[in-house]
Amino acid sequence: MKYLVRSDAVLTDAVFLVVRICIGAVFIAHGWDKVVNQGVAQVAPGLGEMGIPLPELSAVFLAYGELIGGALVLLGLVTRVGAAVLAVNMVGAWVFVHSGAGLMQQNGGFEYVMVLAAINLLLIAHGPGRFSVDGVLADRLGGGSAAGAERTRRVADSPAGAPK
Known part of the structure; x- marks a missing residue:
């Protein structure tokens, strides 16, 4: 009966490893695109057009937060800090970019950033696991x-x- 509310620690830690690798890879890819492919200076004007405050500073936090935060989460190194940065980024995207479009991503909604924020909150609360x-x-x-x-x-x- 206890397995309905608790799971085996090794299995839980293995699943957290998979989740960290997946989430970390997604954020690294998005951060890499902003830092290397687009350039942070090119990201800032788009943020300004979306009404995000301090777009030049926000672009740096967004781009490097995704890149470095994603790497920290993937490795499980100061995981809670990396996950907190990523959660803040996703809540910002939710509030400033997607909130007015409803839930569905196909309509520009917040479902994707909501799930990414929630996963990072779980990593903050649980930690990275033993692996x-x-x-x-x-x-x-x-x-x-x-x-x-x-x-x-x-x-x-x-x-x-x-x-x-």
Whole structure:
């Protein structure tokens, strides 16, 4: 019955790896296009036409946020920071670009940016999982390993919190 509300940790972490790779690749591709193919200076006028405030600064945040944030999410390196930048970008796109067109993307709606924002919020809340640079660093620093969890449990179960 518990599997209706909880899943196996290894399976969950494997799925988070797949999600991070997919989302990271999408954002890297969009960021690369803005930085390398179009050029950030060419992105800014379009943002201004859409009514986005401070279009020159917004273009830099958007382009490099997608490129670097996507790479961070893909690698699982300071994942929550990368995901937060991407979520802010998507909420901005939702509010400034797509909100007036309804839900459906075919009509210019916000469904795509809404889903991307939601996935990044999930990464912020859950973290990247063990199959990530963050997970490896946490294990090495004692913050994410099974041994660290066991030490925490032993201390919590001991009288007056003394280590066993």
